[in-house]
């Protein structure tokens with residue numbers, strides 16, 4: 001355990017009200033202590049480090065100048081909110097970050113009045129802040145909406161939808177663009193180039209003309225034509241043209257680590273009658289901690305680490321991560337199939353597309369945080385004869401649902417969806433859980449939905465998807481690594497809609513979909529030990545179902561249990577629908593469906609989560625025994641059981 005840093009000034013600050021009692025000259029020391037505290041805490045908890053380090057000064061300045069919580073401060077993504085949490089009454093719990101019953105790793109409404117809006121999925125902050133601003137305006141209440149959005153998050157269309165709608169808010173809306181020239185990976189696209197030009201083309205605003213420049217900009221509602229022409233001529237507005245054309249007053253770029261610059265700018269904006277304002281601050285991701293600053297990913301997401309050396313305490317060895325199995329398999333397939341290409345939405349390493357890109361750089365596309373565009377881009381590629389793989393986490397694919405429905409499924413275009421982080425994801429918690437993709441995909445026309453039980457199955461499903469040109473096909477797999485199987489040298493093309501029996505029994509049947517198969521096998525062992533002969537099937541497909549296999553097992557077993565790492569409306573619902581449509585439930589069979597809860601609150605380690613979620617072997621056994629008891633009980637006993 002590292003020795004906690006000495007933080008005499010921070011020790012006097014529990015909330016922003018305490019912070020505002022400090023003299024401005026003390027804020028530098030406070031920020032230094034805040035940074036040290038954050039590094040020490042995250043060293044013990046792991047989590048998102050780089051982005052929070054980059055906004056230590058900005059967080060301090062915002063809470064010093066604005067009247068939070070009346071001014072509603074909305075952090076985009078929220079992964080940079082640890083300094084904010086320390087300054088808003090949660091320092092005592094900061095070392096419970098991302099643990100069961102602990103602080104969320106993102107902003108969360110239920111946690112604090114200083115978290116007016118929950119986050120975790122990116123690019124929502126301007127819309128939410130605009131909502132707060134307009135509500136206050138309509139209710140005649142004081143208080144602004146303040147959105148802090150990163151350059152990566154600014155690459156999503158939703159941010160422009162909000163800015164396009166923002167003029168109505170006037171000076172009630174403040175947008176702070178935190179430009180650290182990083183997403184998780186280096187940022188991509190035209191916006192990133194534009195911002196880079198802005199930062200390089202104009203000297204950071206120096207103190208001497210900072211105030212005059214800002215007051216000039218913010219003092220007039222409308223520029224005269226001449227002045228505007230002059231501005232353009234001088235190139236002064238190169239920095240803000242994009243934002244100014246959307247109706248914002250643009251201020252910047254300013255040094256986001258220099259409190260002597262930040263404070264007067266924020267004060268000018270706070271006191272101005274004009275708006276909305278976009279303040280462009282330039283920061284460094286990982287600022288103030290050498291191991292982060294020197295790392296390629298700026299320590300975006302870290303395991304627990306040694307604060308002195310920066311060395312992370314990651315488990316080494318073990319089976320390869322699923323994303324890398326996918327990326328490597330796809331790269332190999334693409335060696336002999338020029339139609340294969342891969343799309344990621346700003347998550348190259350998380351999806352394994354970075355491994356594909358190493359082998360086929362011309363066929364790998366990072367579209368930025370733009371899942372909607374990514375899916376329809378893939379639809380265009382498919383329509384023109386390519387074999388596109390849209391590699392998008394289950395939770396982030398939710399962002400592009402209409403594109404999946406409208407642009408892909410209804411048009412029956414052969415887009416392949418490689419869906420990582422399907423199921424529980426551990427410390428990122430409920431905003432990142434891949435709970436809904438079976439439900440939201442298997443209900444769609446033409447869509448084929450597969451779930452890999454292990455890493456070998458993932459290889460086969462990647463190949464099966466590559467070869468499937470009859471329409472859209474999705475395959476899901478969990479966060480983390482497989483079970484240590486050798487990867488097949490020759491991928492198999494799976495028969496669409498066919499599952500497999502992995503264990504023969506006679507009395508109980510477990511229909512497993514995806515990576516809970518190991519728990520299903522363990523449950524079968526436990527049931528056999530009780531004299532209950534158990535069949536285990538890996539259905540492989542949620543759609544189309546292997547109805548022959550399911551009917552055969554329903555007719556020949558007393559109890560059938562479906563197990564899936566997805567919320568209600570997925571495999572279990574489809575099996576029940578099939579059984580009732582075919583009149584199979586009339587055979588007195590009791591089908592039980594086991595699945596994830598709609599939402600779970602805790603951030604915890606993956607294995608404990610399955611216990612909480614009720615998806616481990618003992619839970620499967622309990623479900624089976626309950627069903628058997630129910631089956632064998634007399635009608636009266638059943639009625640009594642229900643009454644009890």
Ligand SMILES: Cc1ncc(C[n+]2csc(CCOP(=O)(O)OP(=O)(O)O)c2C)c(N)n1
Nearest residue numbers: 051120121122150151152153182183184346
């Ligand atoms: C819709 C969505 N897609 C992807 C992600 C994954 N993600 C989390 S943070 C991040 C990068 C954000 O970059 P930026 O906004 O610049 O913040 P920074 O980390 O640089 O502070 C991404 C892609 C997400 N949270 N939400």
Ligand SMILES: CC(=O)[C@@H](O)[C@H](O)COP(=O)(O)O
Nearest residue numbers: 077079120301350421428479
């Ligand atoms: C903040 C965010 O959304 C990402 O950093 C996400 O936490 C990555 O998840 P993985 O760690 O599962 O790649």
Ligand SMILES: [Mg+2]
Nearest residue numbers: 150151152182
């Ligand atoms: Mg960034």
